[in-house]
Amino acid sequence: xxxxEDPAAVARDERTSGGESRLMLFVLPAVxxxxxxxxxxxxQTANLDSIEERQLAWVVIGxxxxxxxxxxxxxxxxxxxxAIPLGVALTRPRFKKAAPVAIxxxxxxxxxxxxxxxxxxxxxxxxxxxxxxxSLTLYAILPVLRNTIVGLEGVDPTLVEAGRGVGMSAAxxxxxxxxxxxxxxxxxxxxTALVLLVGTATLATFINAGGLGSLIITGxxxxxxxxxxxxxxxxxxxxxLIDWAGxxxxxxxxxxxx
Amino acid sequence: MSTTTTPSGADIxxxxxxxxxxxxxxxxxxxxxxxxxxxxxVMFVGPSGCGKTTSLKMINRLIEPxxxxxxxxxxxxxxxxxxxxxRNVGYVIQGGSLFPHMSVAQxxxxxxxxxxxGKSRTSDRVDELxxxxxxxxxxYRDRYPRELSGGQQQRVGVARGLAADPPVILMDExxxxxxxxxxxxxxxxxxxxxxxxxxxxVCVTHDIDEAVKLGDRILILExxxxxxxxxxxxxxxxxxxxxxxxxxxxxxxxLKQLSLSRVSDVELAETTTARSGESVPEVLDRARARNDTSxxxxxxxxxxxxxxxxxxxxxxxxxxxxNAEEFVTLDRRATLNDALDTMLSSxxxxxxxxxxxxxxxxxxxxxxxxxxxxxxxxxxxxxxxADAANxxxx
Numbered sequence: 225x226x227x228x229e230d231p232a233a234v235a236r237d238e239r240t241s242g243g244e245s246r247l248m249l250f251v252l253p254a255v256x257x258x259x260x261x262x263x264x265x266x267x268q269t270a271n272l273d274s275i276e277e278r279q280l281a282w283v284v285i286g287x288x289x290x291x292x293x294x295x296x297x298x299x300x301x302x303x304x305x306x307a308i309p310l311g312v313a314l315t316r317p318r319f320k321k322a323a324p325v326a327i328x329x330x331x332x333x334x335x336x337x338x339x340x341x342x343x344x345x346x347x348x349x350x351x352x353x354x355x356x357x358x359s360l361t362l363y364a365i366l367p368v369l370r371n372t373i374v375g376l377e378g379v380d381p382t383l384v385e386a387g388r389g390v391g392m393s394a395a396x397x398x399x400x401x402x403x404x405x406x407x408x409x410x411x412x413x414x415x416t417a418l419v420l421l422v423g424t425a426t427l428a429t430f431i432n433a434g435g436l437g438s439l440i441i442t443g444x445x446x447x448x449x450x451x452x453x454x455x456x457x458x459x460x461x462x463x464x465l466i467d468w469a470g471x472x473x474x475x476x477x478x479x480x481x482x
Numbered sequence: 483m484s485t486t487t488t489p490s491g492a493d494i495x496x497x498x499x500x501x502x503x504x505x506x507x508x509x510x511x512x513x514x515x516x517x518x519x520x521x522x523x524v525m526f527v528g529p530s531g532c533g534k535t536t537s538l539k540m541i542n543r544l545i546e547p548x549x550x551x552x553x554x555x556x557x558x559x560x561x562x563x564x565x566x567x568x569r570n571v572g573y574v575i576q577g578g579s580l581f582p583h584m585s586v587a588q589x590x591x592x593x594x595x596x597x598x599x600g601k602s603r604t605s606d607r608v609d610e611l612x613x614x615x616x617x618x619x620x621x622y623r624d625r626y627p628r629e630l631s632g633g634q635q636q637r638v639g640v641a642r643g644l645a646a647d648p649p650v651i652l653m654d655e656x657x658x659x660x661x662x663x664x665x666x667x668x669x670x671x672x673x674x675x676x677x678x679x680x681x682x683x684v685c686v687t688h689d690i691d692e693a694v695k696l697g698d699r700i701l702i703l704e705x706x707x708x709x710x711x712x713x714x715x716x717x718x719x720x721x722x723x724x725x726x727x728x729x730x731x732x733x734x735x736x737l738k739q740l741s742l743s744r745v746s747d748v749e750l751a752e753t754t755t756a757r758s759g760e761s762v763p764e765v766l767d768r769a770r771a772r773n774d775t776s777x778x779x780x781x782x783x784x785x786x787x788x789x790x791x792x793x794x795x796x797x798x799x800x801x802x803x804x805n806a807e808e809f810v811t812l813d814r815r816a817t818l819n820d821a822l823d824t825m826l827s828s829x830x831x832x833x834x835x836x837x838x839x840x841x842x843x844x845x846x847x848x849x850x851x852x853x854x855x856x857x858x859x860x861x862x863x864x865x866x867x868a869d870a871a872n873x874x875x876x
Contacts, residue, residue: 386579389544390593390642391569404583479583481626 249475252468256461263457272450279442279451285458291434292462295353295425296418299360303417307365308410311372312398323373330366338363338424346431356425356433363424364417371413375406404479411477415470422463426455436462491682492555492649494518494541499550501536509548510536511707518699520555520649521680525697527687528730533707534686538652541684542571554650569596572651572681577659578639580627586612586638587623593646611641614675633664640672644679653685657692662823669695690731694719702727745821745835746814748854750844755780758787758803762795778834781806784841786834811836814843818854821846 267280278284314323333341342359349355379402387397403410426437439455442448495518501511511533518524526534539545541552543564552559559567580589587608594604609619615637627635636657643651656672657665669692676683687693693700694715702710702718704726711723722728754769754777769777769792779788779801787806795801812824812833824833825848832847 380579382575382577382579383581385544386573386575387581389542389568389573389575391565391567391596392592393565396596401581401583405581481583481585481628 249468249471252464252471256464256468259457260461263454263461267454270450273448275446276448276450279439279448280454285454288434288436288438289458289462291428292422292425292436292459295356295360295428295433295435296421296462296466299357299364299421299425300414300418302357302361303364303368303421304414306361307368307413307417308372310365311369311376311410312403314369315373315376327366327370327373330369333362334364334366336363339427339430342427342431351432353428353433356428356431356435360421360424360428364420367413367416367420368410369413371409371416372406375409375413376402378409379405405482408474408478408482411470411474415467415474418466418470419463422459422466426459490647490649490680491521493520494650494682494684495551495553495556496537496541497551497553499537499540499552500548501533501540501545502548508706511540511547513550514707514709516701516709516712518682518684520682522698523676523683523685523696525685525687525693525700526703527690527693527700528703528707528710529705530688532703532705534701534703535654537703537707538654538684538686541650542568542573542652544568565596569593569646570648570650572643572646572648574639574643574651574653574656576655576657577632578627578635578637578642580635580638580642582627585624585626586617586630589627589638590641590645592642597646599646607645608641611644612638614644614678615641616671617641631664632660633668636660636664636668637671640668640675644675644681648681650682650684653683655686655688658687658689661827665692672696702730745812745818745846748818748821748846748850750835750846751832751850753778753845755786755842756801757781758801760801762798762800765801766792766795776830778842778845779804780842786811786836786842789828789830789834806840809834811840812846818851821851822848825851 272280310326313319314326338359341363342356345359346352346355349358383401383405384397387401388394392400425435426440428435429437429441436455436459439458440452443451443453443455494516496514496516499511499514500509502509514533514537526538528534536545540547541554541559543559554571580586581592584592587605590608590611591604594607599607608623612619612622617634617637622630622634622638627638630638636659640656643653657668660668673696685696687696697715699713700715700718701712704710710730711718711727713723718727719731722731754765754772754774756765756768756777756779758779758781765777769775774792776789776791777795778786779790781787781804783806785806787809788804789809810824810828810833812821812835814835814837821833825831825846832845835843835846837843
């Protein structure tokens with residue numbers, strides 16, 4: 225067989241030339257680290273008054289960041305365990321008809337102003353971490369749900385039939401064929417959700433659930449711009465970092481061969 | 483059936499099989515009864531929508547019959563667990579339908595895996611099958627489907643169908659998605675594999691030439707899966723049972739005519755053209771004014787280099803650049819046979835025709851070819867009639 229006839233060579237070329245996303249993989253974390261170092265230097269050298277000193281103490285920053293990450297990851301976890309099974313169910317013949325309704329509800333969840341959602345839920349339930357998790361979860365279900373449905377519907381139906389035709393059960397076809405093939409699409413929904421959540425988690429401070437949002441609110445209330453800017457900057461860096469982590473995850477979760 | 487070798491296939495019996503889809507007046511398959519002897523290749527042919535694929539898929543219960551009985555080796559298929567049944571009936575589909583996220587070995591080893599074969603037995607079997615379909619195991623075992631050509635994918639598809647050594651293999655237009663040269667080679671290989679294995683193979687095709695080439699028997703179906711004729715290829719060709727079969731088989735004589743006529747004999751259609759770098763809205767306006775849904779993109783040397791649907795253009799500011807070398811066109815001296823071939827493989831159902839120095843000339847579509855055939859046939863008939871009249875008067 226001649227080289228020209230050998231599609232393997234061509235395929236390999238294609239795979240190494242995923243230029244843009246590859247660039248993002250290396251440049252993004254570098255930028256985040258650089259900006260963070262810059263901020264640390266400013267924090268160490270700037271002339272801060274006692275309120276700013278207290279708010280921007282390393283312990284406080286560390287605690288707030290950790291709370292923020294917790295809010296993001298825990299709500300992402302709930303988004304995943306709700307949205308993916310729901311998406312799977314809504315692509316099964318039995319529940320297919322309900323898909324537009326579910327998407328509609330999820331749309332409403334995302335279209336509703338997140339600040340309204342979070343405060344109303346807090347008044348109805350209680351203030352604190354778990355209410356924040358609930359509202360964040362509701363808020364971020366849509367991208368994962370929609371991508372799960374789109375990803376599964378994008379699987380070539382002849383492959384599903386081929387799977388059934390060679391004797392795989394419906395569950396085996398779902399687990400071994402449909403889901404793996406839908407993974408890239410689902411994962412990009414997950415990444416969208418993660419980034420949404422990092423941003424929206426800043427609102428958790430309104431219902432006493434912590435997070436970096438409290439820096440911003442305190443800063444605004446006290447007219448301390450260094451605090452506001454630090455809070456906003458840290459949230460932005462965290463969002464970029466999580467977006468990067470999502471990309472890495474996407475790359476590793478993508479099955480070989482597609 | 484050969485008497486010297488015992489076939490490893492099983493016979494299949496269809497008794498009064500009916501498939502009726504809800505909401506449709508006429509059943510897709512209306513009381514089909516058929517005996518498929520063990521170890522033979524039976525080809526299901528017929529016009530599209532005649533129920534041949536439905537009939538095939540009822541054998542492995544991908545489609546459940548509304549009524550009637552299907553037996554494999556004397557056993558009613560409905561009495562068995564459906565997944566178990568399918569693991570023992572090979573299934574080969576157009577294009578191979580390989581799972582893109584599984585390697586060649588995983589694709590072939592899928593059914594043995596479902597049947598709980600051991601690892602080493604499965605991997606031995608995979609290598610054996612790759613040899614059988616003419617692919618070097620060491621080289622192809624760990625490749626992914628996208629690293630294979632269409633013909634190679636189809637070979638792996640056949641290997642997957644054979645993996646668990648099933649007595650019965652169902653093939654649904656297995657070679658429909660590959661180029662004619664590869665198709666011919668794959669057909670030859672299938673015949674040599676069958677010489678070795680003597681499976682019962684049921685194969686759906688719309689191509690009477692393929693049916694004649696591969697089949698021990700040919701089943702010609704009319705609408706509603708009515709059996710028009712079920713016989714050996716020779717019998718079907720020599721003594722067609724009725725006008726329908728005659729028409730269906732006789733299509734071949736017109737096909738031969740296609741190889742005698744050139745694209746330049748046919749009236750070419752005009753379509754909107756555009757140049758790389760032109761502003762898209764202008765092109766869209768021009769195309770819409772002509773009610774065209776697609777445009778042919780020409781390069782600086784007037785060579786067609788891409789044929790785009792309008793929706794593919796939307797979102798671009800200017801018409802993008804394409805490589806003319808990579809675009810499949812039809813020389814105006816090509817035969818109508820080639821033309822049909824190219825049209826079939828084009829998503830536009832037509833082909834771009836080029837003239838001197840590969841410059842764009844026009845577009846040839848199915849209508850033009852059918853009109854041309856009709857015209858020639860009328861001409862033939864007229865000459866024949868005139869000849870006959872002359873003969874009488876002489």
